[in-house]
Structure formats: structure tokens, C-alpha cells
Amino acid sequence: MDVDGELLLALARAAIGLRLGLATDLPEGTASMQQQAASFVTLQKQGRLRGCIGSLEAYRPLAEDVAANAVAAAFEDPRFPPLTAEEFADTRIEVSVLSSLQPMPVRDEQDALARLRPGIDGVVLHFGMNRATFLPQVWEQLPEPAQFLAHLKVKAGLPVDFWDPDLQLHRYTVSKYCEPEGGEE
Numbered sequence: 001m002d003v004d005g006e007l008l009l010a011l012a013r014a015a016i017g018l019r020l021g022l023a024t025d026l027p028e029g030t031a032s033m034q035q036q037a038a039s040f041v042t043l044q045k046q047g048r049l050r051g052c053i054g055s056l057e058a059y060r061p062l063a064e065d066v067a068a069n070a071v072a073a074a075f076e077d078p079r080f081p082p083l084t085a086e087e088f089a090d091t092r093i094e095v096s097v098l099s100s101l102q103p104m105p106v107r108d109e110q111d112a113l114a115r116l117r118p119g120i121d122g123v124v125l126h127f128g129m130n131r132a133t134f135l136p137q138v139w140e141q142l143p144e145p146a147q148f149l150a151h152l153k154v155k156a157g158l159p160v161d162f163w164d165p166d167l168q169l170h171r172y173t174v175s176k177y178c179e180p181e182g183g184e185e
Helices: 005-019 062-075 109-115 136-140 145-155
Strands: 038-045 048-054 091-098 122-127 130-134 168-172 174-178
Touching: 005 062, 005 091, 005 174, 038 062, 048 062, 048 091, 062 091, 109 145, 122 145, 130 145, 136 145, 136 174
Parallel strands: none
Antiparallel strands: 038 048, 038 091, 091 174, 122 130, 122 168
16 A cells, blocks of 8 residues: 555644644545555654554554544553643654554464564464554564564463464564654654
């Protein structure tokens, strides 16, 4: 999907600004932004995570998905208090547009580790009611496949050494768009 990254970032920032009651106009979308697509919006403040919410599968137009996920990342991520107007200007926004999920059938954990592509793959881990994902950007903090998969299991609420033949993995890639350091310029 060919999208305008700057427009997606402006849309995410405007959606959060509107929720904060700031005078903001939502930018006009392009035709590609009306296609169904999945996105994640990540907020960072001073290089630290400040919120991250997204969709793993496309079910609404990209523009709507980005706006909704931006608001959710700012105000509904249970790991953080709601974003304040005072923090907003210093908050950096990143939008990731996801490819469709691709099943990753594996024989065992060693096979899974061998097939992971560091820096490329986002991964969804699913076992029973447990599910978690890491965007490809997480490889920057967890560059080793064993470390990446272990942390993903913990995020899903599973023990670090857990493995079961019924565990499912899916991979995806992203097109990532980031505001410059320091938030809005």
C-alpha cells in the first residue's frame, strides 16, 4: 500500500490534539488512506515509550485506524496515565502500517528461532487465550531471537521457557513513519 507517511503522522497528531481540546484541523486523506489497513501508533517521550496501541488485522480504513489508535495510545494504554496537554508537544509519534499476518508454522522452538528475521519481522504469538505481539522495532532492544521470543512469551503471560506444539506464530512487516526527535517542529 502506497501511503503518505507525513500525512499519517499529521493525522495521528491532530486526532490526539482534538481529544486534548486543542484547536487542530484533521488533514484531508488520500484515496489510499480509505483502504482497509492495520496500524500501530507508538508514542515516545524523551526516547521512552509513552503509549502504544494498534490493530493486527485490517478491518477499517487506514485513516480511521490511525486516528483511533493514536487516541488509544495517548489515553487508553493501561501501562501509562493519559497523556496531558503539557506533555503533548514533547511527545514523538510513530505510525507503523502492517502487512497482513503470515502464518509461521514451526516444528519446535529451535525451528522458530532459526526462522525469525531480526529487524524485519513483527511477530504475533498465540496460545489458547494468551496472545501478544512485538513490532519489528522491538528488535532494536532485543536483537537476539531467543531473547526476543522469550520476552514475547512473557508479554503473552506465558513462562519464559514455555513451548507447546499448539503455540502459533505469525509474522508481519511494517512501513514505519516517525516524527523527528522532540515531537512537533
